Amino acid sequence: MDPNILATVRDFAASEAPLVVLSGAGISAESGIPTFRGPEGYWTVGSRHYRPEEMATLGMFRSNPEEVWRWYLRRLAVCRGAEPNAAHRAVVDMERLFGDRFLLITQNVDGLHLRAGNTPGRTYQIHGNINFVRCAGPCSNDIYPLPASVELKEKDEPLSDADRAALRCRACGAWARPHVLWFDESYDEELYRFNSSIEAPAGAGMLLIVGTSGATNLPMQIGSIAAGQGALLVDVNPDRNPFSAMAERANGFFLAGAAGTVLPSLLEAMRRDG
Ligand code: NAD
Numbered sequence: 156m157d158p159n160i161l162a163t164v165r166d167f168a169a170s171e172a173p174l175v176v177l178s179g180a181g182i183s184a185e186s187g188i189p190t191f192r193g194p195e196g197y198w199t200v201g202s203r204h205y206r207p208e209e210m211a212t213l214g215m216f217r218s219n220p221e222e223v224w225r226w227y228l229r230r231l232a233v234c235r236g237a238e239p240n241a242a243h244r245a246v247v248d249m250e251r252l253f254g255d256r257f258l259l260i261t262q263n264v265d266g267l268h269l270r271a272g273n274t275p276g277r278t279y280q281i282h283g284n285i286n287f288v289r290c291a292g293p294c295s296n297d298i299y300p301l302p303a304s305v306e307l308k309e310k311d312e313p314l315s316d317a318d319r320a321a322l323r324c325r326a327c328g329a330w331a332r333p334h335v336l337w338f339d340e341s342y343d344e345e346l347y348r349f350n351s352s353i354e355a356p357a358g359a360g361m362l363l364i365v366g367t368s369g370a371t372n373l374p375m376q377i378g379s380i381a382a383g384q385g386a387l388l389v390d391v392n393p394d395r396n397p398f399s400a401m402a403e404r405a406n407g408f409f410l411a412g413a414a415g416t417v418l419p420s421l422l423e424a425m426r427r428d429g
């Protein structure tokens with residue numbers, strides 16, 4: 156990597172300023188979880204009849220909860236079968252290095268950052284986590300793990316009676332739903348840490364953007380706020396995307412490459428203190 160870039164990252168690490176990491180589906184690509192827009196089209200796997208933008212909606216869940224659950228149980232089988240990769244591990248080491256100067260904002264719902272070892276208090280899962288469920292009715296916003304008795308679906312299998320019984324809210328008996336933000340829903344603070352994620356970049360010294368295409372609104376807002384406050388923006392992605400130009404305009408860097416290769420090098424630069 157360019158020695159000037161490494162020196163800039165090292166200088167940042169030696170300062171008192173916070174590090175905010177913003178991750179998207181690309182950081183899990185090397186774990187074998189396809190991205191949204193990648194050639195395998197993660198969101199199109201699993202449903203023969205609908206596009207992901209149609210499946211991952213409250214409207215679809217209301218009209219056909221069983222079909223939506225089958226689709227999620229198949230996606231969950233993929234995520235549970237995947238292991239955190241070198242990029243996830245580098246982000247864990249960054250949390251250890253920076254301590255209370257560290258925050259991770261992730262769009263991923265796969266739970267791999269937490270499995271790798273990032274702490275829940277410093278990991279804002281702004282689109283939720285498919286390993287968890289909550290009541291689909293109005294009774295409560297309690298979030299709890301998907302019951303272990305629910306069978307993950309390796310292929311196009313129906314729900315069993317036991318699945319149907321386990322996928323009920325423990326309190327009121329209504330359907331439980333995956334704890335994810337759907338396409339026809341809005342961000343909020345209680346479930347998805349919306350306000351906290353908007354506030355986080357204000358004080359950041361560096362915003363490290365990894366594996367996100369910038370197609371959704373909140374990540375772009377986070378990038379603009381950080382750039383406007385003079386943070387160092389670094390975008391890691393094999394392909395150019397809206398964050399690359401944003402980083403370069405703000406005197407930051409676009410680092411072309413896979414997260415599992417680039418993040419360990421950045422971590423090394425952060426660790427050197429001279
Ligand atoms: P995206 O699919 O829109 O974009 C992925 C980005 O990752 C692309 O820019 C691509 O060039 C990049 N990429 C691919 N391989 C990479 C690698 N090895 N290293 C670094 N970058 C790489 O993803 P998004 O911007 O996160 O938005 C997609 C939406 O879909 C999000 O809302 C997210 O919640 C959801 N999603 C989540 C997962 C997951 O949890 N793993 C997977 C797919 C989609």
Ligand code: ZN
Nearest residue numbers: 290294324327
């Ligand atoms: Zn309920």
